[in-house]
Amino acid sequence: MAKRDYSLLGSDGARAVETGLAAAEWYHTDVPRKVMKELMQRSDQPAIRDTIILYGCMIAFAAGGIALWGSWWCVPFWAAYGVLYGSASDSRWHECGHGTAFKTPWMNNAVYEIASFMIMRNSATWRWSHARHHTDTYIVGRDPEIAIMRPPAFVKLIGAFFGIPDVIAFFPRMIQNALSGPTAEERTFVPQSEWAKVQRVAILYTAIYAATLATAVWMGSILPLMVIGLPRMYGAWHHIMTGLLQHGGLADNVIDHRLNSRTVYMNPISRFIYWNMNYHVEHHMFPMVPYHALPRLHETIKHDLPAPNRSIAEAFAEMWPALRRQLAYEDYFLRRDLPPTAKPYREDFHRAALGDLPDALPAE
Amino acid sequence: MPQWIRACATDDIDEEDLIRFDHAGATYAIYHSPEGDFFATAGLCTHENVHLCDGLVMGHLIECPKHNGQFDYRTGEARRTPVCVNLRTFPVKVEGGDVYIEVP
Incomplete structure (x- = not known):
């Protein structure tokens, strides 16, 4: 071949x-239709429980990391926070993108948007990318x-494993999307009706990362980036x-x-x-x-x-x-x-x- | 010339469920709503050619089994991405325990 x-x-x-x-x-x-219908049934309860645990742990670990910043004792807190930010966000992006995690649509959408930002995927583009992945796996x-x-x-x-190729690919694309919408390849699977949304999301992401970076410069510390951005690398x-x-x-x-x-x-x-x-x-x-x-x-x-x-x-x-x-x-x-x-x-x-x-x- | 075709018996479809019905080279989906009403739409998702009969009916929504796009099967309105194009709907009547749809 x-x-x-x-x-x-x-x-x-x-x-x-x-x-x-x-x-x-x-x-x-x-699979018998009756069995499949039962398996497909939606419920908010498991995902609400898991989301409370996830975000609760993230807040606790980040608080521990910030409180112990400057000593080696902060390392396990950031390691745990990083995995939840840089890895659990991948599965949350995935399941909520399918719309199956929660029964209630706005809950799926809210967690999907947060997870997309954390995993550094344009939420508008990647919804369509993943649809194609399922069509043509x-x-x-x-x-x-x-x-x-x-x-x-x-x-x-x-x-x-350290997020390097993903992060290197993400930022130039984010800027490109913010300036001119989806790339030529992205336009092969994102419908035209969604192109403006791709651009809006990219502008929002750019603003958040710029604000985080500016805060780090102002503080003279990478601590803000340990909370936003870097965990996509050290927790990937x-x-x-x-x-x-x-x-x-x-x-x-x-x-x-x-x-x-x-x-x-x-x-x-x-x-x-x-x-x-x-x-x-x-x-x-x-x-x-x-x-x-x-x-x-x-x-x-x-x-x-x-x-x-x-x-x-x-x-x-x-x-x-x-x-x-x-x-x-x-x-x-x-x-x-x-x-x-x-x-x-x-x-x-x-x-x-x-x-x-x-x-x-x-x-x- | 539109004509009424018998699609199934009313008790062939559980409430809040659907079945596939093929006729003259076309495929349709017949729905039984939670209120006991019947509806009919085109049988294939407008996003990609996937049969909706394997999907999940939730209230008045049908969710495509492949990409989880959703339509309101009463109106055919696309309600959740990746579907963007509405689903075609067909008139339905119930007579003598049978469900008929009007096909073109």
Whole structure:
């Protein structure tokens, strides 16, 4: 297969549209309508509880960090605050963007806007970006949220644990959006009716960061930036650790989420930070199921899915060697075995779209 | 020439739910509201071609199963992004325990 072109304006994206790989009908495990309706039901209670815990802890940790500023005792407070700011905001952005976290729409929107700011994603742009990610998950040239492109850029991946590539990309784009609205690539997935909103959000973000920076200069201290901005870097590691596992080392250009997404059992703290997105095959297959119902969805359909990784460490041990092999051979990917109770992978779907190339999808 | 077509029986759809109905190469969604009324819309989301029949009815809203866009199924009005274009609606009548929709 030729070198992948990840540009949303490039040849692979155009080919995916031509072949029907884009906006395709994906495989779904059969779930009785009555069960699915019950799983889809919305509730405010779990998300209100989690949001009070999250913001309460953030206030407490930031207060501790500020109070102990100047001594090494502040470090654990900032470390904890950073993870909640720079990583938990990713999952809050995600779930509230789907509109499934809370039952009440304004609650979803409020947490979504706060989380978008903290994770440094233009709230207007990224709502549409994520819609495309669900339409064309890991379809090269279509999905704007492919975290690990092939061949993997390891320096960039490791830098992502400290937020470096994201932050470097964010600020110039924020300024560009503030001055002239969405970029040419963004205009491929953001409808024109939303372009002005993209610009308004970027102007607001710019004003907040400018005010924070001015306060830091006025105080002669980085303390204001420890509260706003920098935690996106020193607290990013958790959301990168969990996020890379979502699709890393698995197939691209397929239309069966069991081939391109990974479910990983995780400890309760990581699941709180990540809001149960460790059930990632389940989430992609049924994105209207709220985070708090994903464990039940997992129990309902696990007979049809590859066995989950049993821990974050085990998942990395599976993924990392696969990424290293992709350095030498871009087409390599992990193809997990299905249990005997599962329906076979629907490889015929994407093989037909790719022209039925027998050697296009090598795997182990 | 519009015509009335039998879509289903009234008890084929639970209250606050919907079913898919295909006719003459077109697909429709038939709704049973919490008040016991019936409504019909186009069967595919206007954002992308996803069947709404797998979505969730909440009161008078239908939520698309793919991207969680929402419509008021009584009017077809788009109510939540990513849907921006309204959904087409169709007249409905109930006669003798059957639901009919008027199709073009």
